[in-house]
Structures are given as C-alpha cells and as structure tokens.
Amino acid sequence: METIMSLATMNVYDITADKHGENQMPCPECSPNRRKKNTKCFSYNTEKEIGFCNHCEARFVKHNPYEKKEYIKPVFEFQNFTKLSDKVVKWFEGRGISQRTLLSMKISEKREYMPQTEKEENCIVFPFFKNAELINLKFRDGRKNFKLSSGAELIWFNYDAILQHEEIIICEGEIDALSFIQAGFDNVISVPNGANIGKMEYFDSSFEDLNKVKTFVIAVDNDLKGIELKQDLIRRLGMEKCKTASFKQFKDANELLVSEGKESIQNAVKTAKLIKLPHIYSVDDFRNELNDYFENGMPQGKTLGIPELDKIIRWQTGRFGVATGIPGMGKSEFLDFVYCRLNILYKWPIGYYSPESMPLQLHFSKIFPKFVGKEYKKGVVNDNEKYTGEEYINKNVFWVNPPVDMEIDEILSRFEYLVKAKGCKAFIIDPFNRIEQTANHADNERLFIKKNLVKMSNFTKRTDSLLFLIAHPTKMQKDKGIYKIPGPYDISGSADFWNMLDYTLTVHRIQKEDGQFNSFGVVIVQKAKINKTMGETGTWPYWYNINNGRYITDHENGQQKQWDNSNWITNEEYYPPEESEFKIQPLTLNEAFGDDFAELPY
Incomplete structure (x- = not known):
C-alpha cells in the first residue's frame, strides 16, 4: 500500500503498488468520474515515488505530510526479569548497576536483527515510555551497535521524569541514566541518540514540558562531542536554568560510578555549578575548553569550501x-x-x-x-x-x-x-x-x-x-x-x-x-x-x-568557470x-x- 498526493489538487489517495518498477492502474483522481472507470491511464513508479495520469495529466508524489508525523508504537512483551540471563545481569553488575535498577526501568533482553552485523544478536533492550505508554525501543548488542524501533517517535529516555520533577538531570546515554538511578536519582533523562546535535527532534515534542522544569543539571560526557552537546542544551534550555556536573577525570557518569561508587555520583549532582552570570569566570568554568585550546589552538570560524x-x-x-x-x-x-x-x-x-x-x-x-x-x-x-x-x-x-x-x-x-x-x-x-x-x-x-x-x-x-x-x-x-x-x-x-x-x-x-x-x-x-x-x-x-x-x-586569469548546479541536499560531498x-x-x-x-x- 502506498499513500500518494496529487500536486494538482493536493488530495491524498491510497493505492496498491508493487515495490519495484512501473505500476499501471486507473487514476485515483479522474477515473471515478469517467465512463471508462477501469482504464489504466495512471502510472506510478514506486522507486522514484512519482506518478502521472495520461488522461487528466495530474502529477503525483509519495505523500510525506508536513503535519505532525504519525509514529509507529512498538509491540513488545516484557520478559520476567528474574529470568534475565546471568551474562546480562553480571555485565550490568560489572557496570555498578543492580538488578533492582534494571527491574525499575523495565530493561530486558532479546535476540534482534542488527543491520550493522547483518545478523541476529543478543541485545539489551531499553524501553522509552511517555505517560506510561511504550513509545520506542533501543536495541544494543555487545559491540555497542544500536538501533531504534523503525518508525517510532524519538523521545527522551525516562521521559516521564520531566512530568514529575522540578529538577532534571540530563545525560548522554541510557547506561549513564541507569547510573544516576542506581545512585538514588530517578529525576534523570537521557538523549536518545547520543551527542548528535544535528538530530534533536525530540526537543520539538517536549518543548512545553521542558519549559515547566525549574532547573537542569547537564551531566553529559567529558569529551569533545559531550562539550558540543552541553553547549547546545544550554542554548536551548536557557543558561539561567542550567547547572553543569563534573565527573573529574572520568569520561562519564558510569565510569565515575564504577571507579568511586554512588557517593561520587551524588556528590557530582550536589556540587553541580550554576551557569554563572556573564563576565564572571574562573578556570574551572572553562577547563575542558582550555585543554582543547592547548591541544588544537584557538577555535576557528566555519569555512564554505571556497x-x-x-x-x-x-x-x-x-x-x-x-x-x-x-x-x-x-x-x-x-x-x-x-x-x-x-x-x-x-x-x-x-x-x-x-x-x-x-x-x-x-x-x-x-x-x-x-x-x-x-x-x-x-x-x-x-x-x-x-x-x-x-x-x-x-x-x-x-x-x-x-x-x-x-x-x-x-x-x-x-x-x-x-x-x-x-x-x-x-x-x-x-x-x-x-x-x-x-x-x-x-x-x-x-x-x-x-x-x-x-x-x-x-x-x-x-x-x-x-x-x-x-x-x-x-x-x-x-x-x-x-x-x-x-x-x-x-x-x-x-x-x-x-x-x-x-x-x-x-x-x-x-x-x-x-x-x-x-x-x-x-x-x-x-x-x-x-x-x-x-x-x-x-x-x-x-x-x-x-x-x-x-x-x-x-x-581573472581567464580560468574556465566551474558553475555549481548540484543538489546540495542530496550531495554528500557538501558535508x-x-x-x-x-x-x-x-x-x-x-x-x-x-x-x-x-x-x-x-
């Protein structure tokens, strides 16, 4: 089944079409009003996602509505957590996370096909709930490959914490979120796709709920990508609402939990620093950026490739x-x-x-x-x-x-x-x-x-x-x-x-x-x-x-002009x-x- 839209009338139609090649059929636009209703005057190419009627000359494209996207909610039966494999339980225990925490967050395991390895793998399953309803699933295998449920909405991990608390901790991954929960903080959420600041549509759907939160503790990874994510979160949430947590020499919350225990996690939250008023700084406020400056020199402006x-x-x-x-x-x-x-x-x-x-x-x-x-x-x-x-x-x-x-x-x-x-x-x-x-x-x-x-x-x-x-x-x-x-x-x-x-x-x-x-x-x-x-x-x-x-x-030397008429949107060389x-x-x-x-x- 394909959903297509007429560019002449903007009407939307469902048609039955093969996955490959040209499909000939009556036109959904004009055939119902013709005497010869069954004449196959309409052709639709599924691969190119375009169609044309030889009778009314209407053009069609695959319908991808601008309106709010309809997401697919995953169907998943949660396993009995007392039957989690010993291997999974021991792995989490090695990361400082108990089975009680796994139970509270409904973490499970499942064999799942992973496109990165092109075969089924044993996967840890992280469920994403909103208003206590399952919205998405993330599957992670032993090689740190992951995938999300196809067609499902991208939301924060542990979204409902936003609805229940005035202070929210934001971290960069589900295991870091579990580390905070292990240390006694259930007011934690995680970005669903890592420090990927180019794909943050989960912000659009949560904008109103986030606005009601009084304080955010930004607790993302202590690396370059984490710094970029922290800066973007502060920009979007407002510096007046944000504090930043430090993991000292450790990369993230889980490393801190494994190395020094939950008391250090609690201390990181307790000592999180407000984003100070402009023009008042100490070295601690920009130590990570200072190290980057020491290694790489002054940050540069962006170039256009000209x-x-x-x-x-x-x-x-x-x-x-x-x-x-x-x-x-x-x-x-x-x-x-x-x-x-x-x-x-x-x-x-x-x-x-x-x-x-x-x-x-x-x-x-x-x-x-x-x-x-x-x-x-x-x-x-x-x-x-x-x-x-x-x-x-x-x-x-x-x-x-x-x-x-x-x-x-x-x-x-x-x-x-x-x-x-x-x-x-x-x-x-x-x-x-x-x-x-x-x-x-x-x-x-x-x-x-x-x-x-x-x-x-x-x-x-x-x-x-x-x-x-x-x-x-x-x-x-x-x-x-x-x-x-x-x-x-x-x-x-x-x-x-x-x-x-x-x-x-x-x-x-x-x-x-x-x-x-x-x-x-x-x-x-x-x-x-x-x-x-x-x-x-x-x-x-x-x-x-x-x-x-x-x-x-x-x-000016008369060199021949190299006009650029390419489609930047689809041309990967422009990244x-x-x-x-x-x-x-x-x-x-x-x-x-x-x-x-x-x-x-x-």
Whole structure:
C-alpha cells in the first residue's frame, strides 16, 4: 500500500503498488468520474515515488505530510526479569548497576536483527515510555551497535521524569541514566541518540514540558562531542536554568560510578555549578575548553569550501556582523547563499526577519535554488526535487513575519524562541531601517542605533548564534554614472556600525560603462575582529550564477568557470571535512584583539 498526493489538487489517495518498477492502474483522481472507470491511464513508479495520469495529466508524489508525523508504537512483551540471563545481569553488575535498577526501568533482553552485523544478536533492550505508554525501543548488542524501533517517535529516555520533577538531570546515554538511578536519582533523562546535535527532534515534542522544569543539571560526557552537546542544551534550555556536573577525570557518569561508587555520583549532582552570570569566570568554568585550546589552538570560524573567500572571512557563532552596499547590489542574495551553505555544511538552522523579502513565497523561491541547484519553477525541477526541497527548507529555515514592523526586543524574543525550539544558529535582519523605533528614541537616531546594536550583539553572545544585519548606506554619489563602493562608515546614521560589530562587509556589483550592472562583482571584508580565526579581510571577486543564486570565484586569469548546479541536499560531498585546512598559530594580545588593546599595561 502506498499513500500518494496529487500536486494538482493536493488530495491524498491510497493505492496498491508493487515495490519495484512501473505500476499501471486507473487514476485515483479522474477515473471515478469517467465512463471508462477501469482504464489504466495512471502510472506510478514506486522507486522514484512519482506518478502521472495520461488522461487528466495530474502529477503525483509519495505523500510525506508536513503535519505532525504519525509514529509507529512498538509491540513488545516484557520478559520476567528474574529470568534475565546471568551474562546480562553480571555485565550490568560489572557496570555498578543492580538488578533492582534494571527491574525499575523495565530493561530486558532479546535476540534482534542488527543491520550493522547483518545478523541476529543478543541485545539489551531499553524501553522509552511517555505517560506510561511504550513509545520506542533501543536495541544494543555487545559491540555497542544500536538501533531504534523503525518508525517510532524519538523521545527522551525516562521521559516521564520531566512530568514529575522540578529538577532534571540530563545525560548522554541510557547506561549513564541507569547510573544516576542506581545512585538514588530517578529525576534523570537521557538523549536518545547520543551527542548528535544535528538530530534533536525530540526537543520539538517536549518543548512545553521542558519549559515547566525549574532547573537542569547537564551531566553529559567529558569529551569533545559531550562539550558540543552541553553547549547546545544550554542554548536551548536557557543558561539561567542550567547547572553543569563534573565527573573529574572520568569520561562519564558510569565510569565515575564504577571507579568511586554512588557517593561520587551524588556528590557530582550536589556540587553541580550554576551557569554563572556573564563576565564572571574562573578556570574551572572553562577547563575542558582550555585543554582543547592547548591541544588544537584557538577555535576557528566555519569555512564554505571556497578557498579565496575562506581566506578573508570565516563564520563564527557568538558574533554579529553587518553587510552594506548600494540597493540592488545583492547584499541579501549573498548572505542567503552564505547561510544556505552554512546550513548544508554544519547543520545550522536559519532564522529571518526580512520585511523587504516579502511575501514569504518570494523569499522561499530565492532560497530554494541555492539548496537544490535549480530554479523553483514548473518544468525546471521535477516533482521529487520540488517536494524534497520544500520539506528540507520547512525543517531548516524559519521566518519572523509580522504584519507590521517590529521593535528590536520583539524580533529578538522570536529569535530566542527559534534557538530553543528549532535549534537555530544563524539569523539575518534585513534591513535595519525596518526595525520599528521606540517612542523614547524617535528624536535621537544615533542613540536608537547604538541601543539596538548592543541588544543584537548581546543576543548573539547569550545564544551563541551568528547574526548579520543588512544596512543601507547614505545616498551615494555617482561619477560619470558609476557608483563608488560604500564602506561601513557610509552606513546611514552612525559610525557604530563599524565600531561595535565583529564583521563588516560590502557587496558590490561591477558596472558597465553605460551604468548597467554585470553579474559579477566583489565582496569586500573590511573587518573580521580576530583576524587569525575569523579571516584576514580583503576583497573576493565573484561571479553570480543567475540560474540558482550561487557564487563562485572570479579567476581573472581567464580560468574556465566551474558553475555549481548540484543538489546540495542530496550531495554528500557538501558535508563538512573532519579537519579544517586552516591551522591556528599562537597569537599576541595585539594580534588577537587589535590596536584597541595596545595601551593596556600588560
């Protein structure tokens, strides 16, 4: 049985189709209303998931609804826990976990086919309950391979603890959760799929329940992946609600339990530290990050895989930038391209406040080609590309779209929601002059600008997000019909656009002698606050691909252009390399922070 949707009427139908090849049958759309109801005018290809009717010319795709997904609940009979095999019981006892704890959490065992080994294995079974109802099962074999029930909803392990406690401990695996329970803490939950920050849909379904919890103790693994997970959890849950637990020299809670006993687990929870107010730190607060810095140097901005551009600008979260340029030069287009690429490479969901890009379907039609490589237009993309592109953007791009302009506090409150609910890490406000002025700043433009820039900068640091602002310059004069290239000091209203931001750049298209614009130009990066990690600044000559809104380097030596028209969503080569090509060398204070610190007495 296949469920398909007509792209003509958006109606949904169930059809019977073979798993392979073309299936010929009456059209579910038009045949019921025809005299020859049994004529096989409709063809559906199960493998390609597309169909076409030769009579009414309706096109169909497999129906994957955008609405709340219907999950499959596993059917499982829990075994008598007194009959757990001695091998399983002894293994858990070796990890410091008693049979009483296994019984309380309904841990079982079962032979199960594991795709990693392509055969049945003896597996430990971890059940996932919500409101006392079985929602999912995780099977783990002796080689640490695991799988979850097919089609089941992804939820926190021990979800019901969220509903019963005001303080919740969050750890990175089921065995760590059992370790806390063994030590007397039943207010513990675990992420269901490890430190996989790119797949955290279990946050969406639990957002309202998590909001009711007063305090979270973050107790994830003491390694690089665990640090990344901890930072993302704090971003989503809010630092004011979070404490962090330390396992000293041990990797995780279970290692601590095995080595030092449950008293050490209890002490780790008891001594968990609040996320301190900004600007108040001791070495203990960043010791793990300090060790990483000692081993690997300063953290780097993300690269786009365009060497000439990556040299002059690299993109970091916790930073705030501005892009300027004469109207029509492509400021929004360039940042859309950058953000789409950051999303593909590093899984950064995107948030927009962009009144000038309305209506939403217009802005969508500009973003779609950057992901898919083709214009969003009938006859250019096929049904499958259209459908998968829409679904991908639906999950990765979000708009704040009020009927009237918003004040900055309203915009940032919506952005903060997107951080917590959707995991957004990259934001654009386009343009600055569409931020509504507050009444008390109406007569003082410079004060209005400064207050807004401070709030936006604080937002990026508080949420560890990247925010770019698009700001128009003052009216630029022409020289024989040719505009001069504006810089950040040319932005209307205030020099603070240069002084207060981490990045400043200008997007400029080269003009012909008659004043018309070419499809090539330059991006000029005037400021990247920490040069060795955020870019060296400079000029990047580009060509603009009018077919999909992407950019490539303009090689002035006449090298043939290598246009990129591939589908980024399905092209695995666009996933980030394990190691960046940029190696960071130790810096002096002036190299790191610039001349602003030249007169400090150390």
